[in-house]
Amino acid sequence: AVELLAVTSLDQRTSDHLAPAEEAAVLTADLLEDGVLPLVDDDALRTYLDAQLAASPTITGAYVGRPDGSFVLVSRDGATVEGGTRVKTVTTGPGPRVSTTVQRDAVGLEVERADDPTDTYDPRARPWYQTAEAADAVVWTEPYIFFASREPGVTTATAARAPDGELLAVVGVDLSLRDLSRFVGRVQVSPASRAVLVDEGGVMVASGDLTQVVVDDGEGGYRRAGVD
Numbered sequence: 001a002v003e004l005l006a007v008t009s010l011d012q013r014t015s016d017h018l019a020p021a022e023e024a025a026v027l028t029a030d031l032l033e034d035g036v037l038p039l040v041d042d043d044a045l046r047t048y049l050d051a052q053l054a055a056s057p058t059i060t061g062a063y064v065g066r067p068d069g070s071f072v073l074v075s076r077d078g079a080t081v082e083g084g085t086r087v088k089t090v091t092t093g094p095g096p097r098v099s100t101t102v103q104r105d106a107v108g109l110e111v112e113r114a115d116d117p118t119d120t121y122d123p124r125a126r127p128w129y130q131t132a133e134a135a136d137a138v139v140w141t142e143p144y145i146f147f148a149s150r151e152p153g154v155t156t157a158t159a160a161r162a163p164d165g166e167l168l169a170v171v172g173v174d175l176s177l178r179d180l181s182r183f184v185g186r187v188q189v190s191p192a193s194r195a196v197l198v199d200e201g202g203v204m205v206a207s208g209d210l211t212q213v214v215v216d217d218g219e220g221g222y223r224r225a226g227v228d
């Protein structure tokens with residue numbers, strides 16, 4: 001009974017942990033569809049995405065990708081200043097394509113700006129964009145390792161559409177699994193017990209020790225460990 005209670009508690013905590021990211025993605029898409037959030041105003045989008053991160057500490061990043069390949073992101077992942085954010089924008093047409101990354105401090109002040117003419121990032125090529133574009137509902141990625149922080153996370157995404165069904169944009173929200181791992185680490189049925197969260201393939205999603213989740217893939221990168 002004690003073990004069942006612990007598993008049930010972990011299951012509920014997992015659902016509660018995922019909910020804010022999904023709600024944020026849906027709300028953003030709704031505001032874009034209603035015209036309350038201007039689709040082509042990058043400054044307004046950045047301000048709004050900032051507010052999303054401030055409202056939910058579990059959200060790692062939030063972003064909007066458009067059908068023309070342009071992109072706006074605000075993320076804690078990859079921030080070079082403690083408590084700050086990384087802001088990336090990709091603008092396309094009618095002029096040349098421009099990719100800009102801005103590092104900001106904890107109060108939102110810009111501390112570094114860099115244009116990258118070699119950047120080829122295209123949101124339309126990303127799995128979160130393609131899956132959400134083809135779906136009629138909110139979608140979730142499999143857990144994966146975030147590029148900058150090398151920590152486990154997931155992304156939820158949903159499409160914003162015009163009344164005639166035309167795609168306006170795809171909204172993505174990143175969610176770090178660090179906080180969930182901390183909770184998992186506190187679940188202890190007995191002194192010899194240990195709780196972990198794994199996916200249906202037996203690959204680690206969360207553990208009290210993140211070094212048990214993220215391992216070297218042997219090719220200069222990182223992957224999630226198998227439960228064995």
